[in-house]
Amino acid sequence: MGVINVTPDSFSDGGKFLRTDKAVTQAVQLIKQGANIIDIGGESTRPGADVVSVDEEIKRVVPVIEALRKVNSSITISIDSSKPEVMSTAIKAGANFINDVNALQENGALSIAAKSNLPVCLMHKQGQPKTMQNKPEYRDVLTEVMDFFQQKVDNCLFAGIEAKNIILDPGIGFGKTLEHNLILLKNINKLKSLGYPILIGVSRKSMIGEILNAEVEDRLYGSLAIAQFAYTQGAKYLRVHDVKATNDVLKITQELLMP
Numbered sequence: 001m002g003v004i005n006v007t008p009d010s011f012s013d014g015g016k017f018l019r020t021d022k023a024v025t026q027a028v029q030l031i032k033q034g035a036n037i038i039d040i041g042g043e044s045t046r047p048g049a050d051v052v053s054v055d056e057e058i059k060r061v062v063p064v065i066e067a068l069r070k071v072n073s074s075i076t077i078s079i080d081s082s083k084p085e086v087m088s089t090a091i092k093a094g095a096n097f098i099n100d101v102n103a104l105q106e107n108g109a110l111s112i113a114a115k116s117n118l119p120v121c122l123m124h125k126q127g128q129p130k131t132m133q134n135k136p137e138y139r140d141v142l143t144e145v146m147d148f149f150q151q152k153v154d155n156c157l158f159a160g161i162e163a164k165n166i167i168l169d170p171g172i173g174f175g176k177t178l179e180h181n182l183i184l185l186k187n188i189n190k191l192k193s194l195g196y197p198i199l200i201g202v203s204r205k206s207m208i209g210e211i212l213n214a215e216v217e218d219r220l221y222g223s224l225a226i227a228q229f230a231y232t233q234g235a236k237y238l239r240v241h242d243v244k245a246t247n248d249v250l251k252i253t254q255e256l257l258m259p
């Protein structure tokens, strides 16, 4: 899954892809580099980020989705949003994957996902982006994330979302310390035991910066190390900025793991 941020304040490539044609060019490039899904988001969810109105979010993402769908009829386009109105407008514009960092908890999101019959990624987070990194605490992070997943999956199934459409994501960096993130990454096998594919988004995040003492532009090799690890632990989807580099690492890793 390659990331396209259509936000002026995005943490790694903010402002660069504001214009629709630039975003589409970037998406086409990511597809050439091996992305199977393009994740399009109009509201940053990095720590400290401000909320965006429904109208503004739609204005940012819908033109990109429409234009990308025009030039590529088959690619999976993911809408990275927690707002039901944004999801439904994005789906009409051509999105065919729902990526919700709020796990369909907003009023109306469950029924839109159910009606759409599209894959949905349910992500765990503690708190809201603005303040979530302000001393996050858990009694037992793995158990709490797994209990959260079980509860959200039950809600989805009850709302009529098919099990085959559910993907789970532990939400690396979303209300979690470095230690919490490491516990979750080391236990991807346990997360998988719930019976759903796992998505991991760790590309360029501050947990890498903390380990390496590196700024965001210096986190590629760390991102690749975690991508390879997550893959070997059974993660099915990786949400990344650097598609070409990640794809090379995964291709080589696949060859080496072939019996």
Ligand code: PT1
Pocket (backbone or CB within 6 Å): 011, 045, 046, 047, 080, 099, 100, 101, 121, 123, 169, 171, 172, 173, 174, 199, 200, 201, 202, 204, 205, 206, 207, 239
């Ligand atoms: C993610 C994700 C996402 N991450 C899914 N969607 C972001 N499914 C946006 C940092 O610590 O992991 N999974 N959509 C980006 N959010 C963050 C969070 C960016 C933390 C940076 C950090 O630096």
